[in-house]
Amino acid sequence: MKKTPLYNQHIKLQAKMVDFGGFIMPIQYQGISIEHQCVRNNVGIFDVSHMGEFFVSGNDSLKFLNYVCTNNIDRIKINTAQYNCFTNNKGGIIDDLIIYRCGLNEYMLVVNASNIEKDWNWLVKKIGNYKCELTNESDNIGLISVQGPKSIDLVNKVFDKNFEHLKKFNFTESIVMNSKIIISNTGYTGSAGFELYMDKEITSKIWLDFLKNGADLGLQPIGLGARDTLRMEMGYCLYGNDIDDNTTPFEANLMWITNLKKDFIGKKMIEKSIKNSSKKMINFKMIDRGIPRNGYEICDKNGKKIGNVTSGTFSPTHKIGIGIGYTKNKSNIGDIIFLSIRKKLLKAKIIKLPIKNG
16 A cells, blocks of 8 residues: 555554555544544644645647546636546546636646546546646645644644635645645545645654644544545545546536536537436435444335445544435425335435535
């Protein structure tokens, strides 16, 4: 398994380590619920250096990215970012990603760790005659995520600057130890926060600076376990669970990042999916006591299977089971469904995440 630049720091902090996307990563330090609440109420730091970073540069960069991505790349201004996805010839999602526009003809693509090789090979295959260059910097970049309501206080303190002006999905650059750091107002938790991209050689120093300066803010290091519960409370997809090569953006409720007014790979199949597919993503919360898990069957009131859970957990914030899944019949917000858990049918309700007003 691969190790991130912060591996030794996790060992010193006695983190529980697991295999994730081919990397050995911290799943938790003090406990998932404790870490979850820390992010919701104070501030936490995550090692997400396992993510992949590709750079696309050259005169045809915009044209190329508009061809391989579903979203409208024309809308990305310099120093802003955009959520996006790659789709295959069948309209299935190869990966979801964030694209940062670093210059007039330069973009950084941040992809999921488990898909780095697959995504890279796909882009190399599709670049054809486009006048642009691809560079894979995944092994050279460290990535720290700072999340929570006090994240702005911590980032301001560590860098001795005021980042209050930095809007959501905007980024700026700073120089530390003669090295460039990208500071982005993005994250995967639903709480306020920042993601910092830097040379792997200085990642440990920045991590330690955060730990040192964050003590009075209630800072804790956060593992992948809480990262998962945090994103599920918001209804954010996890590649490999909730979206994959056989699921279209329409089925995954991702048409808001899919621009059918332009031409891109898989567009016609996505249009067919809109007309013909009966598979549709839902969010739900448990009414009966129970915790949904990946793979559990979703049933109607008669016990007939109508779908499957793709992600599920116990929400530390709302103290109920919540989940994401797909059904094969027309399901609407407010509908009652049943989950088959340990040979029992437990009642749940289709909702729109995040949960509002408790």
